[in-house]
Structure formats: C-alpha cells, structure tokens
Amino acid sequence: MTRLTPFRIFTTAAGLGAILAASVTIADAARLSPVSDKITKTECSACHMVYPPGLLPKASWKKILNTLSDHFGEDASLDAKTTAHIRNYLMSHANTRLKTKASNPTLRITDFYWFNRQHGSRARAYAKSHKSIGTISNCAGCHRSAERGVFGDD
C-alpha cells in the first residue's frame, strides 16, 4: 500500500505560493523542539503522545492547563504544583507565531487551519481505519519521530 503523503502535497502547494501564514509557521520547519522538561514529558505522555509545545500558542496551552479536569472528555487533573510547573514550561516554549483568539482559544491542534491544509479527509480516513494509528490526533502513528519534533518524514 502506498503511504499517504499529505506533507508532500502541502509542500508543493506552499511552493506554488500559497499564502498561509499559520501553515508556513509550522510546516516551514517540519521540525519543532521536543519537550525538554521531564515532568511535562511524563505527565503529558501518559495518555497520548507527548506533543511538542510549539504545536500550540500560549493562549491554547493556558486554557488546556486551566481545564485539565475536563481534558477533551477526560479528567486529566494534576496537583497544583505539577500543573504550575508544566504551565511555566509551556508558557516559555509555546508557538509565538500561531494565532488564536485569546478569549476563546482553539484547543485542538487538529482544529488549526494549517493542520487541515495538510491533513485532508483522506488523511483522517486513513488514521481512523488503521488501528495502530487510531485517531488523527496521534501524530506519531504516521510521523514516527513526532515526539522528537520531527514531522517531515512522511
């Protein structure tokens, strides 16, 4: 089976001059700094792959940390000290170029415009139909080195 190459499709589009500030912010690099903090890495990888902090802007991380008791439908609450530690780390490593509404920030990485430019309905269907991937939010299901911040491998 041929592997899906949404990244390649996107880079072509970008090469043609698509003016997508947010997309370029992420895809330009296809490489983000991985989580370098041990506590953040441990706590934020218990249920899902550890998402590099550069995948979301400050306002999004802030709201995520303030709503951990209902974290996309699950209670992921942590004690105050651990939450403060992670907040501190994410505030200094968040994506400063991705834009979102401060009053009502986008929380899902998969709801950002750049993400959907690169992962169309085919990518979503592919993720869903492969048990080893499970969901489109499991970056590492396709991008093997996603947890290390490398996304340009597909």
Next chain:
Amino acid sequence: MTQKTRLILTTLAAGAIALSMPLGVNADPAHDAVLKLYGAPSSFSAARGKAFFLGTHKGGKPQTPSCTTCHTKNPRNSGRTRAGKVIKPMAVSKTPSRFTDPKKVKKWARRNCKTVLGRECTHTELGDVLTYLGSI
C-alpha cells in the same frame, strides 16, 4: 536450638503464613501497603471488584462508561487510551509494578473514577477493584 532447626522453623512459619493468606491477596508488601490505604484487605471482594470493573456506569463522560472502555474486558490484555496509546495490562500478574506506588494509584483512581462515574470512587470500590486485579 541449632541454627539449622531455627532456619527450618522460620521457613515453615513463613510457608504457613503464605498458605493462610486468602486467595488474591498479593504477597508483595508494596501491593498490600497500597491496598491498606483503602481499608482492611480482608474486607474487600475480588468478585465485587470484577463486577465493578466490567460494569457500565452512569454519571461520567459518555465516551467512557466503563473501565473496560480503555482497559478491555480482560485485564490481562493491554488496553488503549482514546488517544491511541497502549496501556499495559492492569492484572498484577502481567504487570507486577501495578499498584505499588501510592501516589500513582491515587492520581489515576481520582481521574478515572471522575471520568467513568463522574465522582470519586469509595474506598470499598477501590479496594475491591485492586483485590480483583491482584487476583487474576
């Protein structure tokens, strides 16, 4: 008493204690210590724990009505989080490090009970489930 006799007696005594332990109670002192957080181990029931673990609950998040949503119906099997991450088997026989760290147990009990039942679990419920998972 010679040293040899003492050794034999000690071994016999240890064996007697081990045999007198009710089925399902773990020999690992760390497991016992965690179980005792919730009450006297003899007051818990693996059967009740099994029913609770396999049961469908109300009051929690609709996506996760049961422990089995993520942990599967057989605790000896690996589970999977909704986000796609593999969860090691909950059965102590398969994952011996289970229920040895009180901090970890309390954290996940709080989170998962709220997610599945919309409330914290009672000590009896937790003691029962830990007894069940320690028995299989």
